[in-house]
Amino acid sequence: MAAARTVPRPAAPLVAALALAASLLACGPGAGSKPAAGPSPATTSPQDLCTRLIVHWANDQLRPDGGDGGDYQEFGLSDGQNNILIDVLAHAKTERKDHGPAAARELIKREAKQRCESRYASRGASPAPAGGWPT
Structure with a gap:
């Protein structure tokens, strides 16, 4: 039996090169390459977080309908943060009565x-005392 003669196809080397390139791209970066630098995760200081929480819940409680209600734990506040909220809210109510709602929000x-x-x-870097929950 005579060996079959194959005729070379001009597209075969191109198809092989494209298949190799696609497989290399699918594997991702090589072993020695570094991952792409992306944005760093943002952090919020305990002071800023406390301020945001107090401002949010004080404005909520200052609404004419009395706000959403709930207790300090539902608001995500510690006991100490709740004490700040109570004091700030008392001053804000007086300010609203004397100077209006805009002045109360600024206060x-x-x-x-x-x-x-x-x-x-x-308190340093940690908002929690050594014994457990923040106060």
Whole structure:
């Protein structure tokens, strides 16, 4: 039996090269390459988080309908943060009565920032005491 003669196809080398390139791309970066640099995850300081929480819930509770209700744990506050909220809200209600709602909202921002910064300034990096939950 005579060996079959194959006629070379001009597209065969091109198809082989494309298949090789596709398989290399599918495997991802090589062993020595570094991953692409992406954005770093953002962190929020305990002071900023406290301020955001107090401002949010004080404005909520200052609404004419009394806000969403709930207790400090439902608000995601520690006991100490709740004490700040209670004090700031009491001052804001007086400010609203004397100078209007815009003045009360500004007072909330100002007092929450000052009280939260004061609260966490002496605590270092961790908002929780060694024994457990933040106070």
